[in-house]
Amino acid sequence: MGKPQRHVFVCSQQRPPGHPRGSCAAKGASPLLQAFWGEPQKRQAYDRVAVTYSGCLGPCDNGPNVLVYPEGVLYSGVTTADVAEIFDSHLEGGQPVERLRAEAGVW
Amino acid sequence: MGKPQRHVFVCSQQRPPGHPRGSCAAKGASPLLQAFWGEPQKRQAYDRVAVTYSGCLGPCDNGPNVLVYPEGVLYSGVTTADVAEIFDSHLEGGQPVERLRAEAGVW
Numbered sequence: 218m219g220k221p222q223r224h225v226f227v228c229s230q231q232r233p234p235g236h237p238r239g240s241c242a243a244k245g246a247s248p249l250l251q252a253f254w255g256e257p258q259k260r261q262a263y264d265r266v267a268v269t270y271s272g273c274l275g276p277c278d279n280g281p282n283v284l285v286y287p288e289g290v291l292y293s294g295v296t297t298a299d300v301a302e303i304f305d306s307h308l309e310g311g312q313p314v315e316r317l318r319a320e321a322g323v324w
Numbered sequence: 325m326g327k328p329q330r331h332v333f334v335c336s337q338q339r340p341p342g343h344p345r346g347s348c349a350a351k352g353a354s355p356l357l358q359a360f361w362g363e364p365q366k367r368q369a370y371d372r373v374a375v376t377y378s379g380c381l382g383p384c385d386n387g388p389n390v391l392v393y394p395e396g397v398l399y400s401g402v403t404t405a406d407v408a409e410i411f412d413s414h415l416e417g418g419q420p421v422e423r424l425r426a427e428a429g430v431w
Contacts, residue, residue, distance in 0.1 A: 218382040220431045229357035272377040275325040324327045
């Protein structure tokens with residue numbers, strides 16, 4: 218891939234069952250990542266939006282967490298139902314989705 | 325972690341031995357990630373620089389690849405010997421390390 222306009226990192230951190238921190242994987246990160254990966258294909262947006270999985274982004278309690286650069290906007294508690302809106306509003310429209318942003322103080 | 329000034333993504337993609345694309349893991353990404361993770365501790369730079377592993381960043385042939393945001397600078401062929409310079413020059417000094425940048429056209 219070439220340098221994208223926006224780059225989405227979907228936390229896919231796994232931890233063992235019962236781990237006190239939990240993990241984004243345990244909160245649904247895998248289907249979420251698949252949903253994010255499917256969207257540039259539908260939109261033919263490969264040259265504009267990159268999607269990459271990542272390790273831990275910090276606020277595990279509120280996962281799954283999704284981080285968008287270059288703005289450095291962290292979303293928490295993202296579900297597959299939010300993916301199209303994040304693409305429409307932020308990744309292609311430039312307007313972050315305020316209702317999904319991580320709380321101030323966390324990020 | 326809170327929002328960092330700069331965020332380093334170290335590609336840690338694995339692929340089976342003999343896979344035609346190779347992988348950053350096969351080219352030394354694991355010790356490289358450890359070296360990146362050690363540096364904020366030495367420098368007490370946790371509030372300024374975040375280090376996260378990631379999936380494939382694209383140009384596997386030239387790995388290990390390391391991507392720095394918010395600038396969106398991609399480095400290729402990075403070794404543990406380069407880590408201190410990347411911190412000094414770019415992550416803390418704001419000047420990308422030109423000799424390590426991915427070729428134009430790749431990124």
